Amino acid sequence: MAQEFAGKWDFESSENFDEYMKAVGVGLITRKVANNAKPTLVFEINGEHWAIKSLSAIKNVTVEFDLGKEFEETTADGRKCMSTFTLENGKLHQVQKATKKDEKDSTFNRYIENGKLIIDMECNGVKAKRLKLWDGMIFALFLQLFCVIHVFGKKHTLEPDPLYEAWKDFAELQKLQSVEVNRDFPVDDRLYSSLKKCGNFEVLGERMTENLQPTDIEIYSEIGHLTTFCRIDLTLSTQNITVLNMTDAIETFKKGCLESMQIKSNNPTLPKILAVLGANLRVIESNVKHKNLASWTKSIIHMIEKVEDYHLKWKMIVIAPGLFDIEIGTHTHHIAQKVLQSIQLINHRLPYNTLIIVIRNSKQTFWKHLADHYTFCQKIHLMWQSHESKTENVWNILEQRIKKNYQSEKFYAHILPLIEETRPIKEGKTYDISPVSPDCIHFSSRGLSLLHISIWNWLVQPARQIEWTPLVRPLYCPRPSCPFFVTKTNTYFCPQTKQKDPQVNSNDYTDVLILGMLLLTIILYTLLLIYIASELICNNLGGHLASVHDGFTNAFLAQYGFLTFNSTATPDFWIGITDMINPGNWSWTDGSWYSFSEWRNSKNNNSGEQCGAVNVNDARWDLVECFRAKPFVCQVKENITAHFTTTTTPKSPSSTNSVLTSSSPQKGNCSNKEWIYFQGYCYLLTPTQPSWKSAENYCVVNESSHLVSIKSNDELVFVQNLRPQLYKWIGLYSDGNLLQWKWTDGTPVNYTPWASGLPQNGNSTCVTAYDEFRNDFGCDGWNLYAVCKKLATFNI
Structure with a gap:
């Protein structure tokens, strides 16, 4: 006791x-x-x-x-x-x-x-x-049975959205205390097109689009590939749920109050998952070499058993069956059998404080309902009819066996469908999908660093193909917000025709100037675009929408905007402030610190899907829906005038006809192509290291360097993007006194963006970093990437 x-x-x-x-x-x-x-x-x-x-x-x-x-x-x-x-x-x-x-x-x-x-x-x-x-620790464990994508001889796993949705609902239940929640999330018209997810995949050597089987359709249709074409609205069951604490959240699952873990790929709150879970989340990353559910299960159990007092802590295991473990065409009962075997094994080894969520395919009536309204969905339903009753019976039988043999107050398994409730779009109701390219662009979200995943769920706008993956989408997005193109349309899931990428010409921007004191290039565009499309244009130039950190810059941009934009349809223009990246919190698209503002209303409601625009008449910032088209201002940290062959003068006759330039600083050299140059230093992303000491030793012995010392937000963002969405070992450490920190390279410590509540006594004396510093990982037992850093060489 x-x-x-x-x-x-x-x-x-x-x-x-x-x-x-x-x-x-x-x-x-x-x-x-x-x-x-x-x-x-x-x-x-x-x-x-x-x-x-x-x-x-x-x-x-x-x-x-x-x-x-x-x-x-x-x-x-x-x-x-x-x-x-x-x-x-x-x-x-x-x-x-x-x-x-x-x-x-x-x-x-x-x-x-x-x-x-x-x-x-x-x-x-x-x-x-x-x-x-x-405040027990919940272990987020994902037994992945997903699609294997063969790309240039390498294998990558493609992780579906329902897993994130399961976590989102569970996380919200944990966090909300004595709050009555109405769970009705209709799909927003403007975001509807973001449900489109396409790909030209190869699975186990077979082309998905040419060898579709009913099992394939179960997996792919339910993670959002077909929803745009079947034209449906997805909603959660409308239900008021009062949750007092984590124990009540577990009880809520047991009672089946959450009827479904449904997909809402357009939901802007997904990046909040980790923030909501907070200290209650610990991720154990299993070894990707395991290729079947049994191996995944044994591997994860083995890792849990190494954790101190693991039997006292709640563990949530999510099983999402897919094509990772099976042959194409395998029937549902084979999948269910493998799931049952895993549950038996988990029950035998982890019988206490364990909650298992099995994400199953939806009921077949889901697609029949849609087939009555849309021709495309009729094709899907015909492919399912031959095994509709078998599929339904299999999951029902599995659920009965679980309830009979593997349920207790400390061990519970729950089977939830991906999608349960749908409704066709009302007659006469149309969705504006004009900003969406048939090339199937996706955007990754920020804020899921600990889960090692990206979510591709933003509303999109086609733009130039620069730094984009040419064939299939990468497992990790190369930067916090980036687009993705496929070069060939998918037979079933994508349109047969393509729109041309928009071309930027000399009439779309009015002037290019460089703020000499700030070493920034500012470009003003008279082209009217929605917020994300504007950011994409700036990305293609190597920059972002302009960030403003002082009154001078704000006044300067407003004044220049007045001369440039006053004859356009709107009196304001986009800058890089938005709360779409982290709903409920303002941030700049370039990742810089939000420390200055000129909001017209100090109590603005930043509840998601909001962006900031500067009014040219008084330089105040207005809260605007991000889907309105406006002119915009880009900012890049280099002289980009060479990218253009012509420029035009500002539209106002009072403005001068000039382009201000400056010489670029000398760039240093790195020892080999594996090292990446940035602001006078070279950086190397190492293989995963089991401990902080082994990471520092790798840098010293193999690379004649040290773990990275981070001296500014720009450098932190750079290190983030060497391997996005992952925490990494860095060179910050202490000798035991957590008030005194040192860099392994001996340089002064003058920049420490600690996570909230850290550092704390009793935690480890070494540090990891993604978008903030943490000393609560422990110094060993984590296979994390590390970053080495050394001075670049310069040719004189």
Whole structure:
């Protein structure tokens, strides 16, 4: 029973705590401080010896004791007393005996009820109660049975959206506390076209588009490939769900309150998954060499069993059956059989605190409903009719067997369909998909670094093919937001015709100038485009929509915009501020720090899908829907005038006819092509390293360098993009004092963008980085990439 207390408990609520402190004799000022503190309790248990740590922003207090033995205790408010702890009937009972005549005795009872730590306290007849929530670690484990894509002799896994949706729903349930949630998400007309996902894939040596089987259609249709052509709206079951804590979230799954884990590829909140999960998420990356579900399962179980107290922590395992483990044409019952075998194995080895979510194909009536309305969907439904009843029965039988043999309060498996509810588009209702190229462009989202995945789900606009994958989409996007093209249309999923990429000519932009002090090239475009299309044009020039970090730059751009754009259809123009990257939070598309603003309304509602535009009349920023067409301003960090053969003067007669230029700085050389040059240094992405020490050793011994020292946001963004979406070992470390940090190359530490709440004592003394620094990974046990850094050489 004692081990139930072990772990971390976050503050939830108090009842009558102020009156209790009055009875104890705590002064007014101290009571105010204590009422505002929301301490976290950490229980550490070693046999009869206990330690209870109370952690808060105000004060940290540790009480160590042996059960049944009286000891002198100094309370948080400075009183001395004699305390004794005993464990009886699952309750930790404490008596505090006052040592002064004017003080009073107190008693405490700590016990666990419905997943919460409850503390009942009493002094001189005054009773109070405090509640804590268990902050157990959830292990995100993905048993991948996805498509194998053969590209130039290499294999890559293509990860479908439903997995992310399952996590999103689960994460939201965890985070929401005492909040009533209406779960009805109709597809936005303007974003509808972003559901299009196409590809010219080869699976196990066979061309998907030429050898389609019913099983193939099950997998591909349900991850969003066909939704544009079948013209459907996808919605979640409308249901109000009240979730109090993580335990209730697990119970919600058990009761089947979430009828489906449906796809909403256009959902702009997906990048919030990690932020919502916060400290409750730990990812174990399994070895990709395993090619079947049984191997994946054994590998992941083996890794979990290495984690301390793994049996006490909740583990969520998502199984998404696909073509990774099967031959083309394999029937559903073969897939279900493999899933059942994995569940049996997990149940045998991980019988406690384990939740399994199986993502299954949808009911066949889903496609029949659509086949009544759309010719294209009739073809799909015909391919399914031969095994419709078998598929339905297989999953029903599997679910019955799981419930009968593998269900308990500590182990639960739940089967959920990808898509369950649909409705055809109403007659006369049209969707504007004109910005979407039939070449099937996709954008990756930001913010899923720990999950090592990219999501391709943005509304898109065709643009020049620069730095894009020519044949199939890469596993990782080469930069935080990038487009993807396929060169050949897919027989079933893409249109047969292609639109030409838009061409930028001299009439589309009005002038090119360089701000000499800022070493930036600014280009003003009179061409009216939606926000993302504008950003794409800037990307093709090697830059982004302009970011503004001071009043001078803002006023300068507004004034120049007034001369350039005042005759256009709108009085404002796009800059790089948006909350589409991280819904609910403003950020710049170039990744720079958001520290300056000129919003017209200081209480703007940045709830997602919003972008900022500068008004040329007063230089104030307005909140605008990102799908409106406006002129825009690009910013690049090099002299790009050589990219153009002609320029035109600004449309205002008062503006000068000139292009300002500057000489480019001398570029250094790196020792070989594996090293990448950036701002005077060379960088190398190493193979994955099992520990921080091995990563530093690799750089020193093999490359005569050190782990990277990061000195600015620009350098952090550069290091991010060497392997996007992944945390990497960097050269920051401490000798044990987490207030003193050092770089392994000996350079000064003057830039440390720590994640919220870090660094903390008790965490590791080495650091990883993606878009922020963390010291909570541990110094070993993680196969992470590392980045080496050394000075470049210059030819004089």
